[in-house]
Amino acid sequence: MEMSVIEKELDPRVRRTQSYILDAFRALLSEKAFKSITVKEITERAGINRTTFYAHYQDKFDLLNAALQMIFEAELEQNALNVCHYSRENLKALLRTVCQFIRDSSTECKLANSQFELIVEKQVRRQIQDLIEMWLEEVEGVRDKKSAAVATSWTIYGLAEHWSQDPDQGGPERYIDRVLPLVTANLPAA
Amino acid sequence: MEMSVIEKELDPRVRRTQSYILDAFRALLSEKAFKSITVKEITERAGINRTTFYAHYQDKFDLLNAALQMIFEAELEQNALNVCHYSRENLKALLRTVCQFIRDSSTECKLANSQFELIVEKQVRRQIQDLIEMWLEEVEGVRDKKSAAVATSWTIYGLAEHWSQDPDQGGPERYIDRVLPLVTANLPAA
DNA sequence: TGTTTTTTGTTGCTTAAGCAACACAGGAGT
DNA sequence: ACTCCTGTGTTGCTTAAGCAACAAAAAACA
Numbered sequence: 001m002e003m004s005v006i007e008k009e010l011d012p013r014v015r016r017t018q019s020y021i022l023d024a025f026r027a028l029l030s031e032k033a034f035k036s037i038t039v040k041e042i043t044e045r046a047g048i049n050r051t052t053f054y055a056h057y058q059d060k061f062d063l064l065n066a067a068l069q070m071i072f073e074a075e076l077e078q079n080a081l082n083v084c085h086y087s088r089e090n091l092k093a094l095l096r097t098v099c100q101f102i103r104d105s106s107t108e109c110k111l112a113n114s115q116f117e118l119i120v121e122k123q124v125r126r127q128i129q130d131l132i133e134m135w136l137e138e139v140e141g142v143r144d145k146k147s148a149a150v151a152t153s154w155t156i157y158g159l160a161e162h163w164s165q166d167p168d169q170g171g172p173e174r175y176i177d178r179v180l181p182l183v184t185a186n187l188p189a190a
Numbered sequence: 191m192e193m194s195v196i197e198k199e200l201d202p203r204v205r206r207t208q209s210y211i212l213d214a215f216r217a218l219l220s221e222k223a224f225k226s227i228t229v230k231e232i233t234e235r236a237g238i239n240r241t242t243f244y245a246h247y248q249d250k251f252d253l254l255n256a257a258l259q260m261i262f263e264a265e266l267e268q269n270a271l272n273v274c275h276y277s278r279e280n281l282k283a284l285l286r287t288v289c290q291f292i293r294d295s296s297t298e299c300k301l302a303n304s305q306f307e308l309i310v311e312k313q314v315r316r317q318i319q320d321l322i323e324m325w326l327e328e329v330e331g332v333r334d335k336k337s338a339a340v341a342t343s344w345t346i347y348g349l350a351e352h353w354s355q356d357p358d359q360g361g362p363e364r365y366i367d368r369v370l371p372l373v374t375a376n377l378p379a380a
Numbered sequence: 381t382g383t384t385t386t387t388t389g390t391t392g393c394t395t396a397a398g399c400a401a402c403a404c405a406g407g408a409g410t
Numbered sequence: 411a412c413t414c415c416t417g418t419g420t421t422g423c424t425t426a427a428g429c430a431a432c433a434a435a436a437a438a439c440a
Contacts, residue, residue, distance in 0.1 A: 012237060013396050013427065016206075040417060047202060049398045054419065203397060203426050230387060239428045244389065 018056060020046035025067055030108050034064065034116040061119060068123040075101055076131065086135035088190040091183060092176055098128065098160040099172040106164060121157060129153035142188050151186045159183070208246060210236035215257055220298050224254065224306040251309060258313040265291055266321065276325035278380040281373060282366055288318065288350040289362040296354060311347060319343035332378050341376045349373065 024046035028037050039060055043050040057063040076082050079097050084090050105120060133149040136142055159179050163172055184190065214236035218227050229250055233240040247253040266272050269287050274280050295310060323339040326332055349369050353362055374380065 011396070011428065012239075016237075017397075038417060039419090047206075049202075050418090051399075051420085052397050055396075059419085201398065201426070207427075228387065229389090240388090241390085241429075242427050245426075249389085 014056075017046075017048055017052060020048055021053065021056065021063065022067055022070065025063060026071075034060075061115070064116070064119050065123055068120060069127075072101060072124050072127055076127070081131060086132075086139050086188075086190060088180075088184070090135070091187075091190065092180060094128070094131065095156055095160060095176050095180070095183060096172055098124065098156055099163050099176070102160050103164040121161075125153050125157045128156055136187075139188055148186050152183060155183055155185075204246075207236075207238055207242060210238055211243065211246065211253065212257055212260065215253060216261075224250075251305070254306070254309050255313055258310060259317075262291060262314050262317055266317070271321060276322075276329050276378075276380060278370075278374070280325070281377075281380065282370060284318065284321065285346055285350060285366050285370070285373060286362055288314065288346055289353050289366070292350050293354040311351075315343050315347045318346055326378075329378055338376050342373060345373050345375075 021042060024042050025037075028041060028045065037060060039053055040050060042060070042063070043053045046053075053063075057066060073082075075097055079093055081090060081094055081097065101124065102120075129149045129152075132152050133145060136145040136149060139145075142148060159182065163175050211232060214232050215227075218231060218235065227250060229243055230240060232250070232253070233243045236243075243253075247256060263272075265287055269283055271280060271284055271287065291314065292310075319339045319342075322342050323335060326335040326339060329335075332338060349372065353365050
């Protein structure tokens with residue numbers, strides 16, 4: 001069968017260990033600043049040996065990367081953005097998702113240091129880029145899809161972050177409608 | 191320090207595995223008859239390899255024994271019966287605990303087969319016996335403490351089982367008061 | 381009844397997790 | 411400056427868990 005090789009079956013022990021680490025990490029992120037979280041703390045809360053941590057991640061920055069990978073990916077999946085096509089509505093949904101994600105992570109995660117935010121930005125923007133690139137694959141008449149995806153991912157993240165800094169009450173809907181033209185500037189008509 | 195050697199530190203992997211097995215087993219017991227539960231089922235629900243099960247228990251009967259050990263012990267601890275002394279009140283509390291335990295296990299565990307009940311009886315009665323033996327250690331003037339504990343443990347279990355078969359509404363209190371003399375028949379005055 | 385199918389224990393081998401110990405880096409306080 | 415302390419990566423070695431495969435028992439089914 002092999003629906004997709006993406007679904008690699010991996011050792012149940014590894015699954016569990018990573019799950020413990022992720023859970024502990026997310027819990028700690030909601031309690032204290034990323035920079036003040038230690039690997040020792042993570043492993044103690046996860047109930048695993050510290051050595052085991054290093055068998056999975058290089059350090060806590062690496063872990064943050066992997067965690068964001070999973071968390072934001074799950075966010076996209078929840079909105080079915082990973083299984084749809086290029087459209088104006090989906091672009092709005094994407095922008096909305098990013099807005100909410102950044103807002104939530106800045107409230108849930110105790111005062112994010114600059115290192116932290118840099119990692120978040122890089123990882124999330126990368127996923128936005130990949131998604132848009134995937135969308136554009138089945139759209140004709142775009143000269144440089146890669147560059148368009150890059151530009152748009154920066155635009156989206158930037159706009160979302162800007163919005164999240166000024167917590168507009170009542171959801172990002174109005175904001176999204178206003179700035180959507182900026183997002184689609186480098187994209188084909190949808 | 192070594193408060194007591196009873197608290198043996200054991201490998202976290204072992205702790206987890208046993209915890210998974212116990213949880214899965216208790217969940218299954220609340221869903222179906224013990225005799226229809228398979229080791230394969232337990233390990234699948236526990237998310238562990240079947241081979242690992244046999245590294246901890248001989249078979250599902252062995253597991254039932256170990257499970258009862260922990261569960262009933264926890265029940266005793268909850269009523270602080272393991273850290274108190276011989277008295278009329280504590281005897282009543284013990285009898286009450288056994289009554290409730292047997293009633294609960296016969297309702298929570300789907301139709302207990304005779305094998306099942308035999309194991310329960312043996313294991314629980316053993317713990318009752320040990321407890322009473324411990325109580326009697328600090329009581330003077332008892333000739334054969336061991337035999338007294340044996341006799342009383344059988345009495346208590348038998349009376350509790352008898353009560354649980356005829357579910358007297360409103361708790362076992364009245365029943366306990368009535369039969370307490372039978373329990374204390376082989377015991378020193380308290 | 382006889383014949384599949386499932387479950388059971390058990391085996392040898394692989395891999396992940398635990399553990400103790402280490403040198404080293406950074407911070408806190410004196 | 412200094413020590414003291416805590417966290418960091420990393421190492422070699424031990425132990426537990428995973429895995430595939432097996433024969434035999436038990437269940438399920440015809």
